[in-house]
Amino acid sequence: MTHQTSFEMRLDAFEVGTEREGYRPVRARTSRGDLHFRWYPAVGATRAVVWIGGVGGGWDTPASDLYPTLARELAGQGISSLRVRFRHPGRLEECVLDVLAGIGFLANEGIERMGVVGHSFGGAVAIQVGVQSDRVRTVATLATQSYGAECVDRLPPATSLLLMHGRDDPVLPTFCSEHLAELAHDPKRLVIFEGAGHCLEEVAPEVRTTVRNWLTAELGEA
Numbered sequence: 001m002t003h004q005t006s007f008e009m010r011l012d013a014f015e016v017g018t019e020r021e022g023y024r025p026v027r028a029r030t031s032r033g034d035l036h037f038r039w040y041p042a043v044g045a046t047r048a049v050v051w052i053g054g055v056g057g058g059w060d061t062p063a064s065d066l067y068p069t070l071a072r073e074l075a076g077q078g079i080s081s082l083r084v085r086f087r088h089p090g091r092l093e094e095c096v097l098d099v100l101a102g103i104g105f106l107a108n109e110g111i112e113r114m115g116v117v118g119h120s121f122g123g124a125v126a127i128q129v130g131v132q133s134d135r136v137r138t139v140a141t142l143a144t145q146s147y148g149a150e151c152v153d154r155l156p157p158a159t160s161l162l163l164m165h166g167r168d169d170p171v172l173p174t175f176c177s178e179h180l181a182e183l184a185h186d187p188k189r190l191v192i193f194e195g196a197g198h199c200l201e202e203v204a205p206e207v208r209t210t211v212r213n214w215l216t217a218e219l220g221e222a
Contacts, residue, residue: 049115160187162211
């Protein structure tokens, strides 16, 4: 089952607020309600990463504040970032639309190549978005669920995939990522972190290095 989105969202306007803690708040007015992003812009950037939380929604992030930490680091390397807060957490199709709207915002800001990173439920969202957007060059998941992500075999041939999972995850077994790795085409990489749980807090420095190196390599030079 692919869970391809079967309906659309119309973007009406974006409102960008003043900078705070390294990001600028963005409100997107859409035909399906208001959306909120945190945008970490890099001057003149043509590359960006979209960061997606789990089923709880909000601004949650795995691995000891991985998302805001890397968003600030990557901005210094000419790569912008966008964090997404779901309108309806847990509703897969709606969450995919939210991220696609974020990609629309970034495209409007001159971004040409994008990576999408998702944790847990957000991993399935990230894979769906990678299937549906031709601007996505790489997808990275952390402790992803497999439900809703079986369409991973439909990622475009040039879209790479990084799957990360903790061996001791009590929420979603490593089989979820292992199964998706079997379905996916190359280029792909599966990393299992020994002794790590669902949020990968135990191996946060290793996760940060793995994700940063993967994104900078896969998104290429400015």
